[in-house]
Amino acid sequence: MATDMAHIAQLLDATLDAQHHRKAENSLKEEAKKPKYSLVLLSIVSTDAQPAKIRLAAALAFKNFIRHNYVDEDGNYKLPPDEVQTIKQELVGLMISSPSTIQTQLGEAISIIADSDFWERWDTLTKDLVSRLSPTDPKVTNGVLEVAHSIFVRWRPLFQSNELNREILHVVDTFGDAFVQLLAVADQQIEANQANETALKGWLETMSLLIRIFYDLSCQDLPPIIETNLKQITARLHKYLSYTNPLFNDEEDEATPLETLKSDICDALQLYANKYDDDFGEFVPEFTNVVWNVLSSVGPQKRYDILASKALQFLTAVASVPRHSEIFNNEQILGTIVEKVILPNVALRESDIEMFEDEPIEFIRRDLEGSDSDSRRRAATDFLRKLLENSEMLVTQVVFKYINHYLTLGKTDWKAKDTAVYLFLAIAAKGSITAAHGVKTVNSYVNVVDFFAEHIASDLDADAAVEPISKVDAIKYLYTFRSQLNKAQWDNAIQPLIKNLGSSNYVVYTYAAIAVERVLFLTDDQGQHILSRADIEPYAQNLLEHLFALVEKDTSPAKLQENEFLMRCIMRVLIVIREGVLTSGIESILGHLINITNVIKQNPSNPRFYYYHFEAIGAIVRFCSTSPNVDLLSQLWAPFSYIIIEDVTEFVPFVFQIFALLLELSPSKQIPASFKLLIDHILSPTPWETRGNVPPLARFLSAVIPKATQEIVAENKLVPILGIFQRLHEGKKTEQNAYDILEAIVGSFPASVLDPYFPEIIRLVFAKLNANNTDSLKARVARFFHLVSAREGDSGLGTDYFIKQAEAVQEKVFVPFYLTVILPTTSSFARPVDRKLGVISYTKILCDSQQFAHRYQKGWGFTCNNLLDLLKNPPRVAAGFGDEIVNEADVDDIGFGIGFTPLNTCKRGSRDDFPDILEVDKWVGLYMKAANQRHGGAIGKFANERLEPGVQAVLGPYLS
Structure with missing residues (x-):
């Protein structure tokens, strides 16, 4: 372990170096695959001989490791049981004894573990915490309370549930008495240490943490122990709101523990004023006066900012309660x-x-x-x-x-x-x-x-x-x-x-950019932009050049990406002027964007900036990639391929979204030569290990498959592609991406290529349906079936092919599958593109399936009824990508970080596998008439034998 410790400590140190951090982070990813990696990190954190920055880096790495590797989607441990046990034994004590910066990281790690394990799989934790509380040592007690608060604070934003109530009840039962006793101890210690600045600060922090825990315990419901002791608790709140001490008089800028405590009290008062007026209402007038006096006494110094803000928030809460608001x-x-x-x-x-x-x-x-x-x-x-x-x-x-x-x-x-x-x-x-x-x-x-x-x-x-x-x-x-x-x-x-x-x-100039961007986003009640492309295009070229000049004024990576508001304005102008960028100096604009990419890829530091940056590139690709005068791929290839090769983790998902859009918009039936170089890369397991990569990689692979069918068959690449499908299909969060790939496969290859693999595909699909029968999964399975069914003809696929493969996997499985999954799910399809696929598939079942013609005669009637239901409102699918980009959702609430952030400019329209069929109801009539003729009038005969007279009348126009 000592060798591992030294090596990992070296790597952690290297991650702090801007020049070497990327390589060191990749090496740490490899180390993280080895046994006991988490325990090595904890050993580094606990070693006083290590420099503080490395101990902190280890604590941060431990927290991130736990976030991704502690449990799977179903809450099962991904780590060995002995490692889990050791982490639980060591973590609390280590956090309590660590410096405050490390405490914060370890506290978050405990909170992550608590999310999956507390309280039933870690039912000893609260008792363990209570046993560690010290009536004489504020440092130890504060460490314990920090851990407790990091766990309990998770309750604040949650909706009430029986599980949550049981958890809070467990905590109140084991922690409640100690909490009430410790309030009295902290009060006594503050009194006893009025002249001892160090001890006083420690015990004021204890009181602060207790008030935060008071909030945590009360955030869902009023616990009996607090209800019983509410009078004495409010007396202490009153006392410390009014408390002063000359030891703190000299501070100007930083809030002292006294202001922090008063702020926490105001926070708790706000909760009680809003939530518990029946129990707390009698105290409100008195606290309103005290808080008013606090507000009147604080000066303009920065140290009072949070206190003044929290005090005002309490008064706002009071003004929100009708019976108290009258006083104002x-x-x-x-x-x-x-x-x-x-x-x-x-x-x-x-x-x-x-x-x-x-x-x-x-x-x-x-x-x-x-x-x-x-x-x-x-x-x-x-x-x-x-x-x-x-x-x-x-x-x-x-x-x-x-x-x-x-x-x-x-x-x-x-x-x-x-x-x-x-x-x-x-x-x-x-x-x-x-x-x-x-x-x-x-x-x-x-x-x-x-x-x-x-x-x-x-x-x-x-x-x-x-x-x-x-x-x-x-x-x-x-x-x-x-x-x-x-x-x-x-x-x-x-x-x-x-x-x-x-x-x-x-x-x-930044506010001007913010205002211009928001005005360009602004729409009227009809959804039309207040300022249109025609309004802004005359200024666009100068506006963009000026904005780029402001962004690129300082070319160090950190400064260049500091101001996301300028990049957001650039993005918005490009979205509004659409194809107008072709006449607004596209070469120059693209040159600026590529230059910015080359600078910030060295050290991505502002997620909002680079999100807007890639949206801007996405806008150019979306509106200009089909122009014969612009070869976007050749210009984007150098910076983007570098990002992929060097695994610039923050940017890889954006790059693959843009590459996928380029492929989808390309009229060519072939894959560009440069993209062939990427196929091997995306078929290796490594890129798929980063969760944020999965949606864009799946989309890119889905765009590659139809254009690289010959290369995939010739180079035996279908097996690794199906391996990726299987891997994604196993995860709840990635199953939708798996079906994107599967649809691309069955939409691109004939039965002769798919034969060896189809039984295993069917087996996986049925197994997943049995294990996880959700509506979203059934919708994708139904689409998959319809796609196979609708590819009747030259491909060798079709309904009978699906039935044969399914029955080979499990005898007599098709009838219950069709009756319980396909028919009801297809009836509830909402998207026009899915309803259209259902119409085409049902039509071909009625016209071409031998199994439905002879074996499933009742099923033929059910299918016809369902087809006619879909045709009551014939689905119309908009061609191409549409104009929805102009009104894309605002991005302020996007959660940046480890997850996947979709680019609005790269949104994929719904996959339409039959874009040549425009008016689907007319197509049904033409196809049925031709099939009826082809089969010597059999379709008409089946209709007369198998359908009710009323249904025959509805079907008649499609056949006659």
Whole structure:
């Protein structure tokens, strides 16, 4: 183990080096396949002699290893039982004794293990934690409480269930008494150590953790032990909200344990005000006063930011409860609230201006993306909006006095004007501000367009002598109320907005890019874009060149990909102008995108940036790949093949989505020579081991198969392809990808090639149906059957081929399979492309199947009934990829990271295996008439013998 430790420690060290990290990460992946790898990582974490950075890297690697390798999709252990046991024995003690940065990683690992094992497979954990609590050593106790909180906090976002209730009950039974006792111990220790700064900090942190656990235990229901002790618990909450200590007076920037504790108390009070008014309501007026006093006493220093925010969130919760909200509905009280609470917390502070100047990207993210959920401004705004909900006219009147006052001051003081604009934004917007449309509903007592024209438009237009923050306020105003402007107003506003992209100020030009992008995304009630391709195309080339210049201003990988908002704007312009990119300097645009790829592939660090980046490339491929003047593959091949060869994990899924789109859009029936080089790579097991690679690899392979049938047969590649199908078919999360590949196979090869493999395919399909009979699986199996059935003819496939192969696997299996899976599943098909395939398959069954003609005579009638049901509303399949890209879903809620992130520009339309059949109902008539003639009138005869008169009448027009 010592050799392993030294070697793995070396590799962990190398992962911290930007030049060598990729190679080291790949070597670690190999080490992770060896036995006891997780225990070696824990040994490195626990070795004090190791440098802190390597111990932390080992803790991070351990957490990630556990996330992917602890249990499978069904919750079964992937690790040997003795390794699982050792991890459980060692992990808690190790976390408790580790430094705080390592504690965080190990706490997350414990939480991951708890997801699958707690509590029934790890029922000793809570007792173990209780036994480790110390009434005298806060460091040990805090380590234990960190572990407990990391497990219990998982309950907060969950929906109630019997399982969850049993788990919480188990915890309350084993942990509840110790929790109540420890509250008293921490209280006594804080009192006893008032002058001992180190011990006091430790015990205040203990109290903080106990309040978080108080929240955890109460997040679903009120546990009896807390209900019984609620009075004494609330007394302590009251005490520590008001608690002060001169030891903490000197701190300016960082929140001390005292502010953290008060913030945690406000969090818990907010939960109780919202959820337990019956039990907690009597305490609300008293706590409202205490929290008000806290808010009035905190200064503007950064150390109080989270506390002020949490205190405001509690007041917002109080204002949300009708019987408590009345205390705020009074002009005098509202005036005091605005003056004493709202204004101090929305006014710009020196720290905000410093962030604007020194950390502009952080300023933007906090302001626009809601990452400022704990900021004073956001919390004060939410409180004001809640008051507005309760009394719109009165609150508007009160606040407007202050808006007008600050507008007057703002003629000579830009900070005062900023406060006025912010207050107006806060009261003008009603409801939530959506990512797609900004503010959809406005306060009926204000006019947002007039306010813009009178007080803000001049700041947007002015070339100089306007403070950058005033410019930002003007742009943000347009951004926020973008849905309130009509087409004509936007035609006037778009040019001044674009002009601000030329600002030398980082925040100004970034906000301009954000606003331009959102306006281009904006649609009216009919789903039509407010600004169309024709509106934006005249500016497109200059706009794109300018945006690229801003992105590429600093060419270090980290700086170049820092500003995702610029890349998002580039992406949106390319999506809106569609084929217009061909006349907007496509060579230059592609050159910029490839250059950016070559820089950021060295060290991908901003998932949003590179997501938008690959969407931009996807847009060019989607709209321009069929142009005879552009050879996209030859230009993208060098950077993309490097990404695949070097396994730049973050980018590989994007590359294969774009390559798949290129193949699908190519009119050629052959596979490009360069793609032939990739076939061996994607048929090896390694690329499929990364979960995020599976959907794009499966799609790429599905696009390769129809165009490389000769190479696949000649080079015996069908066996490894079927091996991939089998592997994906076994997993719940990958079975859909397996059927994409299977459909490509049965759609591309004749029976003579498939014969040796078909029985095993059928066996796997039936086994999976028996084990996991879900609707989504049945839908794919039905599609598979219909595809085989519909390929009646030259391919040698067809319904009788399927029946023969199925009956060879299991005698008499076809009838129950057809009656319980195929007929009911096909009836519930929703997508036109699936219904069309069902129509073609059923028609060929009725016309060409000897088995249905003679052996399954009742089945022939059932099939005809089902066909006629589908033809009541004949499915129409849109040709090609369609225009859905213009209205693609917003991407703000995409979960980046280990999973698969689909590119909207590369969306695949539904697979239509019979694109030449356009009007399927007419085709049915032509096919049936021809078949009836071919078989000497047999189809008509079967109809007369096997169908009810009413059904015969419906079928008649298709035959006559």
